[in-house]
Amino acid sequence: MATPKLGWVIYNGHLGGKKFLDFAEWIQRAAKAQGIEMKIIKNNALLGMVGTDNSLLNDEQQLPDFVVFSDKDIPLAQQLEAMGIPLYNSSKSIAVCDNKILMYQALAEAGIRIPKTIIAPKIFPGTMPIQLDTFNPAIVELGFPMVVKEAFGSFGEQVYLIHNKEALHQKISEIGTNPFVLQEYIQTSHGRDIRINIVGGKIVASMIRTSDTDFRANVSRGGSMQQYTPTEKESELAITAAYAVGTDFAGVDLLFGPGEEPLVCEVNSNAHIRSIYDCTGVDVTESIISYIKEVLS
Template identity: 50%
Template sequence: MHGWIVYNGHLKSPKFLDYAKLIQEAAHQKGISMTIYPNHELLSTMSGEGMSIAGTDTTEHPDFVLFGDKDILLARQLESMGIPVYNSADSIEACDHKGIMYQRLAQNQLPIPKTILGPKIFIKTDDLHLTHLQKEGEKLGYPLIIKEAYGSFGEQVYLVHTKEEMMKTLKSIHNRPFLLQQFISASYGRDVRLNVVGDQVVASMLRYSEDDFRANVTTGGKMEPYSPSVEEEELAVRASKAIGTAFCGVDLLYDEDEQPVICEVNGNAQIRNIYECTGINVAEKMIEYVIEQQGKEGEKDT
């Protein structure tokens, strides 16, 4: 088998290419060749004759693609050409837009913080009509969380303590999709990341920060290995299934009764930190999963 790995070539952090190289090496150890492409080298082209990929030597289609990016239209283009994509374009979109993500988790009656989606505003304006949103947001209690729908690594997340802070933040971000969310204060600066592959949690770690409400390592958090309970593992797998991911990172918060609450499902969860923390190479588990799925597809064809 031969596959492609797609990452975003315009993001300057080396972690994105590192993610691709970890997967490439894991595949090589299984005898599978993988070509790494930045998304800007794979151009989706369409005409009355159908769809294709241009921009590089892609005349030979891969057997599958591991998609480490959020270029949803490119992922959808590849799928439309009959190429299996992991994760699917639909699940990438659901993880990328936090509003869609929380809707799907709620539809499956999974524990999440109380959440209110902000209205679509489109433009930057001083004429804001947010009285209803403000009143509903105050029911969540202060402090509360404001999240932009698009964001990663704990960025675009704001903790506000008063009505004045809330309105100041909304005036700054209102032309972008956003939501208000209950703050799980008992989990201040603490969460658990569980990496799910298929139907299993394959690695997990506790993340914590001594001076930030976010526990992300990118924002300065620390990490240590964590042994999840059966219930935590089942919850993480259910969250992955609700979103439709083949593999993901599920972040859990804990309420005042130490019950887990799903913070987010990350379809492009970075795997270097958890490798260094636990010694478990999630990339190997991902490749094993793809081999299994490709084998099943081969059996269907015969």
């Protein structure tokens, strides 16, 4: 394929707030600087027509050479791929990263070190009350405190530090039928982690995040950030994790395990890039567009 001339960057048209459009605008600017026209498209402006001739109902007259898919509308991503349009990231990698259960399974299958993780059983809406005794073996295995993470959530939300059995039962009852995992609490990483941005199997930026007020170090939750040079072991782990979940670009979060041994906290297929830019001065979108050009040319 020749060097791409037209791209789309897709974001969610129903989400308020500047941060989702922000990433799209940065991608558009980086593409323009590298000679590519980049249109910003809302996901709800594209209606997929499924059939023997897959297509879209939309106002765009020309289909793109590629799409930077910065949303989690996985059926739309699959529809675009069915039409032969390359996606970055792919629908499969977005689906894996969006669901923490699938993400941890993919990382474990690749032999990547993660906190000890237990999957909660599926509960259908409208069925009998949650059988809380089901979780007794997890309490024995993990002890307290433990971390409960809903399968779907971003920016450190839907992640809870649980200190006793009563609090665990209350949180499970609140979560209800949403899928979740129970996870080992890594005390040595309390209030600190590393964010490493990977593009095309290479590290392009990294920072350490710390919080004095929360066990989560997310900047969106008040954490502070500082430029950081990862060790060789941390670098290899982050690159391997991004590859294991199938991403072309990702933000990989590492925890400090006992003895400072790194563990993968999670891989973000749609990591926002303003904070890493504010911290390091590195515009990750420039590397994303350069990588796509190289792959497609």
